[in-house]
């Protein structure tokens with residue numbers, strides 16, 4: 547159960563205390579407070595855990611400080627989509643909106659290699675009106691002898707170059723809590739020329755201690771990738787770990803499932819789950835066509851599989867696209883074979899816009915149909 551307080555009810559007000567006094571008298575009910583501090587107002591939500599079935603919703607709603615009470619289903623208390631749930635979905639970070647109704651493209655390098663390639667990519671993004679990118683500094687690799695990423699050494703120049711080209715958000719994977727400190731330190735030292743969305747990769751979806759540490763900070767939003775070999779429910783619970791620790795600015799990423807049945811793609815593309823995640827939770831949904839498909843193979847129509855699956859995800863309502871590009875794919879240190887090239891960027895964006903328009907037309911048709919019914 548979630549008790550949502552009126553926006554003007556602050557911690558020191560009598561109404562606030564009255565709510566807590568009331569709840570303190572209920573046996574086996576624990577409270578956890580979450581506050582969203584905005585420029586205009588602070589929103590307070592009280593999560594009730596334990597024997598909430600015996601609580602009377604109307605009785606709590608009658609307390610003067612209470613705006614609304616939502617009975618949540620057991621699953622995904624914070625990030626879940628519950629009946630009569632007025633809480634807003636999505637968030638804004640560094641001037642960029644993330645929600646279930648819009649779309650952001652994060653095209654960029656799987657792995658940062660050198661300043662020249664990074665700058666070529668960032669310049670192309672700026673020239674094509676883009677404000678987000680992906681740049682990997684910490685790469686989890688199957689083979690211990692493969693390039694592991696430049697780590698913290700590249701962060702200052704990557705952030706400065708991103709700022710130079712007007713990039714607002716970089717999706718960047720971290721695999722250890724020390725990486726979180728390094729990213730925050732580098733942002734601080736460079737004067738925050740850009741922003742970072744922390745990425746939890748598919749190999750760490752159930753690294754609960756990492757999730758807790760990342761969830762305890764609220765400065766940087768998080769892109770949580772679906773685990774490649776676990777159920778959707780398990781991955782959504784992993785997202786809830788982040789929120790339960792305090793950070794609900796979470797985007798959920800689909801990146802394909804590991805199974806030979808997906809062959810010849812690198813992973814079995816799971817973008818049919820875009821609407822499912824939107825139905826079960828209030829998280830924006832990201833698709834990663836590059837790590838799903840893993841090649842530059844193309845259909846007889848000349849369209850790359852990577853672009854076909856991107857369009858499929860976007861037509862189904864995806865809210866973010868994480869996609870590998872590289873100025874010279876054969877020279878990429880990680881995942882060159884699946885990278886799109888810089889001259890393909892405007893064409894890729896045009897194809898995304900076509901698919902997005904199709905999604906919007908589908909929504910309008912659905913609205914018309916439901917209204918008439």
Ligand code: PEP
Pocket residue numbers: 656682686719746747748749771801834837
């Ligand atoms: C990546 O996005 O670079 C990556 C390694 O993805 P995943 O965790 O989905 O394999």
Ligand code: MN
Pocket residue numbers: 656837880881
């Ligand atoms: Mn990769």
